[in-house]
Amino acid sequence: MKTQVGIIGAGPSGLLLSHLLHLQGIDSIIIESRSQDYVIGRVRAGVLEQGTVDVLKESGLGTRLEKEGLEHHGIELLFDGIARRIDFPSLTDGKAVTVYGQKEVVKDLIAARQAADAKLFFEAKASKIEGLAEGKPVIHFEKDGEQHTITCDYIAGCDGFHGISRKAIPDEILTVFEREYPFGWLGILAEAAPSSEELIYANTSEGFALHSMRSPTVTRNYIQCAPDDDIKNWTDDQIWETLNRRFQRNGESFHLNTGNIFEKGITAMRSFVTEPMRYEKLFLVGDAAHIVPPTGAKGMNLAISDVRVLAKALTDLYHDGSEEGIDTYSEKCLRRTWLVTRFSWWMTSMLHKFPQDDAFGHKIQVAQLDYATASLAAQTTLAENYVGLPLDL
Numbered sequence: 001m002k003t004q005v006g007i008i009g010a011g012p013s014g015l016l017l018s019h020l021l022h023l024q025g026i027d028s029i030i031i032e033s034r035s036q037d038y039v040i041g042r043v044r045a046g047v048l049e050q051g052t053v054d055v056l057k058e059s060g061l062g063t064r065l066e067k068e069g070l071e072h073h074g075i076e077l078l079f080d081g082i083a084r085r086i087d088f089p090s091l092t093d094g095k096a097v098t099v100y101g102q103k104e105v106v107k108d109l110i111a112a113r114q115a116a117d118a119k120l121f122f123e124a125k126a127s128k129i130e131g132l133a134e135g136k137p138v139i140h141f142e143k144d145g146e147q148h149t150i151t152c153d154y155i156a157g158c159d160g161f162h163g164i165s166r167k168a169i170p171d172e173i174l175t176v177f178e179r180e181y182p183f184g185w186l187g188i189l190a191e192a193a194p195s196s197e198e199l200i201y202a203n204t205s206e207g208f209a210l211h212s213m214r215s216p217t218v219t220r221n222y223i224q225c226a227p228d229d230d231i232k233n234w235t236d237d238q239i240w241e242t243l244n245r246r247f248q249r250n251g252e253s254f255h256l257n258t259g260n261i262f263e264k265g266i267t268a269m270r271s272f273v274t275e276p277m278r279y280e281k282l283f284l285v286g287d288a289a290h291i292v293p294p295t296g297a298k299g300m301n302l303a304i305s306d307v308r309v310l311a312k313a314l315t316d317l318y319h320d321g322s323e324e325g326i327d328t329y330s331e332k333c334l335r336r337t338w339l340v341t342r343f344s345w346w347m348t349s350m351l352h353k354f355p356q357d358d359a360f361g362h363k364i365q366v367a368q369l370d371y372a373t374a375s376l377a378a379q380t381t382l383a384e385n386y387v388g389l390p391l392d393l
């Protein structure tokens with residue numbers, strides 16, 4: 001097969017890139033190792049930055065998002081029993097975030113690509129990337145037991161943390177920056193109405209908890225747990241009791257709605273950045289290049305900002321012959337990646353119980369949270385990062 005842009009991976013990165021290129025008349029082929037049902041079934045995060053909402057709506061993907069997305073104008077930070085709200089619109093010139101599950105974004109993207117008769121192949125696993133040093137990229141992949149190749153002008157490695165693209169960059173060129181956090185997140189989806197209109201990020205003496213949601217009838221909650229904890233160690237009752245305890249605040253009773261937990265799992269927490277994000281005619285996009293801890297709700301949003309930069313760069317190249325965009329792709333995306341990695345690291349460091357932390361460490365965290373929610377300047381800092389920094393900061 002031959003195309004202009006070969007895309008490995010049909011997560012948010014690969015699907016949105018293919019969609020945006022299609023709107024500019026640029027041809028692509030997407031190969032995805034998993035089945036369509038598996039890709040759609042993956043449970044991931046659910047908060048869209050303003051910029052993510054804008055690019056989805058502007059590219060014709062806003063119908064369900066506008067109907068089912070929950071626009072949120074603030075979050076609550078809870079620490080030492082003190083609950084304080086950060087307002088977004090008043091601090092960010094009217095910006096907000098939208099709660100809309102990543103799986104819904106993926107469903108909308110797959111539907112749009114299939115409606116456009118895209119060359120989107122599921123259960124097609126890329127095994128090798130060749131020809132990068134010669135300027136003639138070829139993707140080798142297997143489907144239905146047969147070997148195939150895609151000859152293309154450029155390759156977008158949208159194949160996530162466990163993909164093959166990053167490995168196609170020579171070791172002597174690649175630098176990896178990594179930090180593992182000494183805890184994980186136990187996440188649940190439950191048939192229960194959210195217990196609060198907005199998200200609650202709680203720092204407690206026993207650990208972090210987060211209250212989120214997916215719809216008026218489905219709540220999404222997280223509990224800090226040991227990094228090697230096993231979901232089998234937790235009964236539903238223990239999960240609800242822990243959440244209820246961690247969301248209590250001074251002077252008012254907090255009622256946690258409970259219900260049937262239909263999805264639960266434990267994820268590790270890490271920060272991971274690869275430099276550079278381009279090698280010859282290969283571009284790393286999204287989780288293939290970087291991972292952020294979910295505390296700042298940035299994973300998918302950072303992937304989509306990579307896509308916005310690359311789609312514009314490839315459009316400028318194919319339409320006007322300008323290589324300025326592709327030549328600055330890595331530098332531009334890495335700057336934003338480090339800004340977002342810093343925010344995600346800061347939120348994680350401020351809100352979680354660290355094993356090595358003593359009473360002094362907890363007091364410093366409380367002072368950080370007190371300042372972040374009492375000072376207008378500090379609230380503005382948190383709000384502008386949470387709703388999403390401008391692409392051209």
Ligand code: APR
Pocket residue numbers: 008009010011012013014031032033034039044045102124125126127158159160161162163164285286287288298299300301303
């Ligand atoms: N060949 C084909 N597809 C592959 C291969 C391969 N060798 N290796 C991985 N993939 C696919 C995976 O099955 C997955 O569907 O690439 C896709 C990568 O998607 P994501 O991991 O979702 O990464 P990305 O699209 O960058 O989106 C980032 O997804 O995982 C979340 O938290 C993350 O919210 C962030 C977002």
Ligand code: PHB
Pocket residue numbers: 044045046047199210212213220294295296297298
């Ligand atoms: C979620 O709803 O899954 C979610 C929300 C905010 C976060 C992380 C996850 O910071």
